Amino acid sequence: KQEVTQIPAALSVPEGENLVLNCSFTDSAIYNLQWFRQDPGKGLTSLLLIQSSQREQTSGRLNASLDKSSGRSTLYIAASQPGDSATYLCAVKGLGSSGGYQKVTFGTGTKLQVIP
Amino acid sequence: DAGVIQSPRHEVTEMGQEVTLRCKPISGHNSLFWYRQTMMRGLELLIYFNNNVPIDDSGMPEDRFSAKMPNASFSTLKIQPSEPRDSAVYFCASSLKGYSYNQPQHFGDGTRLSIL
Numbered sequence: 312k313q314e315v316t317q318i319p320a321a322l323s324v325p326e327g328e329n330l331v332l333n334c335s336f337t338d339s340a341i342y343n344l345q346w347f348r349q350d351p352g353k354g355l356t357s358l359l360l361i362q363s364s365q366r367e368q369t370s371g372r373l374n375a376s377l378d379k380s381s382g383r384s385t386l387y388i389a390a391s392q393p394g395d396s397a398t399y400l401c402a403v404k405g406l407g408s409s410g411g412y413q414k415v416t417f418g419t420g421t422k423l424q425v426i427p
Numbered sequence: 428d429a430g431v432i433q434s435p436r437h438e439v440t441e442m443g444q445e446v447t448l449r450c451k452p453i454s455g456h457n458s459l460f461w462y463r464q465t466m467m468r469g470l471e472l473l474i475y476f477n478n479n480v481p482i483d484d485s486g487m488p489e490d491r492f493s494a495k496m497p498n499a500s501f502s503t504l505k506i507q508p509s510e511p512r513d514s515a516v517y518f519c520a521s522s523l524k525g526y527s528y529n530q531p532q533h534f535g536d537g538t539r540l541s542i543l
Contacts, residue, residue, distance in 0.1 A: 345531060354431070354518050355470075355535030400470065414483075417470040 313338045313400040315403050319420035324391055325426050332386040332421045334401035339379045342404040346375050349420070355400065359386070376416050391425045398422045429453070431535035433519050438470060439541045445507040448538045451500055452521030460495055461504050462518040470518075476502065509542045516540070 314337045324330050333346070335395050343405045347355040359375040361384070367376040375389040384401055400421040405414050433453040440446060447453070452459050461473040474484040479496045491510070496502040506513055514538050520532040 327451075352536070352539075354536045355520075355532075357531035357533065361530050416474060419469045 313403060313405050313414070313416040315401060315416050315418040317399075317401060317421050319421060320419070321422040321424075323424040323426060326391060326393060328391050328425075329387070329389050330391055330423070332388070332399050332423070334384040334403075334418055335385070336382045336384075336403045336416075338405060339358075339382050340406045341379060342406050344375075344377055344384050344404070345402045346384075347400045347402065349400060350397050358399075388423075391423075393425050393427050396423055396425050431519055431521050431533055433517075433538050435538060436536065436539075437539045439543065440509060441543050442510050443475050443508045444542075445505065446509045446513075446540060446542075448517050448519075448540070450502045450504070450519030450535060452502070452519070453533055454500070455476040456521035456523050456533070457499065458522045458530075459496060459502050460522075461502070462520065462522040462534075463515045464518060464537070473504070487533035495500045511542045514540055 316335045318333055332403050343360055344359045346358040348358055349355050359370055360375055361368045361375055361377040367374060372389040377384045388395055400418055400420040402415050402417045431453055434449045457478050459476045462470050463473055464470045471486055473486045474494045475482050476496045479499060492506055494504045516537045518534050518537045520534045522530045522532045
């Protein structure tokens with residue numbers, strides 16, 4: 312059974328700082344990994360999706376990396392801003408059997424606060 | 428382009444009552460997902476539809492829960508009878524091309540359900 316862990320559960324940084332969020336998973340047989348942000352009272356917004364064959368994806372100030380062999384992904388946020396304050400979740404899609412359904416497992420998230 | 432639309436945004440009802448949650452996916456998306464989010468268990472996939480057909484309902488907690496997708500633009504999640512432990516935020520998400528592809532999921536803002 313896939314387990315996805317995000318540490319720390321909460322993080323507070325001053326504005327302008329670069330930061331890294333971590334996601335660990337126990338089963339390296341994955342199809343892809345997706346990073347989301349969730350604002351209070353809102354649904355999830357997809358940030359980046361990394362396919363299992365990729366090492367990283369970039370979008371603006373965000374860079375996500377994937378190391379399947381070690382079961383880790385990181386989300387790097389450059390020059391953090393107060394608007395980046397949210398909960399960040401990673402989600403791992405497993406490899407199903409041939410032609411089968413692939414289950415997605417979510418981490419519990421890291422709550423980020425960027426202080427002006 | 429409109430995102431995933433869920434209704435109602437909030438629902439408060441007494442235990443034993445029937446609850447119906449509604450979802451309109453993004454036009455053109457052919458995969459739809461229902462999730463439940465609680466503090467204790469995080470985000471859990473309840474059921475997944477592809478082309479209006481339920482593919483995996485292994486996450487549905489009990490027979491009290493049922494989901495339907497009568498057409499490509501509408502889905503319901505029903506709880507009957509409801510219990511206090513069903514209190515959670517229920518999210519609907521949709522994606523393009525089906526679950527086997529590297530397509531990001533797009534989430535609605537959720538329905539916050541409170542069973543008294």
